[in-house]
Amino acid sequence: MSCPVDHSAHSNPPSNAGGCPVDHKSLPQQSSSSSSADKCPVDHQSSSSPWSRFLSSRSEDDTHPSRHSHVLTNLSTDREASSIPRLEGDKWVYPSESQFFAAMARKNHNPQAKDMRVIVPIHNAVNERTWYEVLKWEEGRGSEACGGLKLVSFKGKSQELSPRARFKSLLGYAPPFDRHDWVVDRCGHRVRYIIDFYTGKSLGPNSTPSFYLDVRPALDSWEGVKLRFERFCGRWFGIIPQLSSSSPGPHPPSQPPVGS
16 A cells, blocks of 8 residues: 655546556656556655565665666566546556656665565555455445445545554554545445554564554544444444445455465
């Protein structure tokens, strides 16, 4: 999840604007074949970026404006399609190395080309893990009857602590470095999910960054309350109360932890 970009656009942007964490007006133009899928499930409103912590130490040459235009021509413009379905039927698409570099350079993070080969895969993996956690909550809720769960909209709220994160902070825990709100569609029924992103324990200076994702339905609807209550009962009492009828659905595929 967390990209270096300040976005004013909100949920479900039009196809010509893009929904990935990049200001496309400042990026080099790509082929028209990619424009229709120019979207990724991330939105940020903060000018600071958690990803800047993964950048290599910069040199004086890194700050020269001409360097960025030169590096952009050497970075990949290939974009990876996510596993996350959009309401329109296709999949959300992640930013390329070139787009990520341009976004970080515009925010004065002074990135280096080699950083993109590390940061972009991590960014993609964190989002895939987020979707996997959402699927676990939605397992057996009936979305398979209409082709599966879909991500409708997203919003970055990095400057806004969720109630749970605020409570944990009062207990002395480090606050999350980012927050997203994702709205999913379950056969026409919308459910909002809150995702808090925490930095995991570091295994060493050269180890892959580790993240902890706290994904759960928001308590702003009966569906969110019901999902949270049922999981609480299942976790602590070993029983899941049947608050509403639901048909069993397919299990989401197993995935390894992010940054393990």
